Amino acid sequence: MAQFRYIVDDVDAAIAFYQGKFGFTLEEQYGPAMAILSKDDLQLWVAGPPASASKPMPDGRKPEPGGWGRIVILVDDLDAMVASMTESGVTFRNQIVEGPGGRQILCDDPSGNAVELFEPS
Known part of the structure; x- marks a missing residue:
């Protein structure tokens, strides 16, 4: 299993974002300091x-949130995901772009960390 760490401004807001938008499961939480x-x-x-x-x-x-390092979340329907997330107030850094392997867009989590949504070709 791979581990990835993001520095965030608010652990509870990060938990809500990753659970609500992408279906992550909360494994452990250490108050306002950290969650897995x-x-x-x-x-x-x-x-x-x-x-x-x-x-x-x-x-x-x-250490602070932001930057360009990111996790990549694979999605089946990028247009529908972007529409739903836009409707709920998620901020996107760019428009959908296409490349040889598929389509992608970058959004920000509540602390400004980049998350790439990727729909393979």
């Missing part, structure tokens, strides 16, 4: 401000 969610062969660890993963580095840099 799973879907298929992926564990997503979300670390809030109190988590050790959110502590500043020795040089002063502070």
Whole structure:
């Protein structure tokens, strides 16, 4: 099983987003500090401000949400998923783009972390 960690602003908001939008299951929660969610062969660890993963580095840099690293969620009907998520207020970074392997779009979770929705060809 692969594990992936996102730094988030609010662990409860992250849990609601990943459960509600993508069907992740909450495995464990450590208050506002951290939660572990799973879907298929992926564990997503979300670390809030109190988590050790959110502590500043020795040089002063502070881990924060955002950036371009992302998990990829495979979907069967990208248009329907985008319509549903748009209706519920999810923010998208771009429009649907097509490539040799399929179609994709990037949305933001509640903390601004990228999530790629991908519909294979």
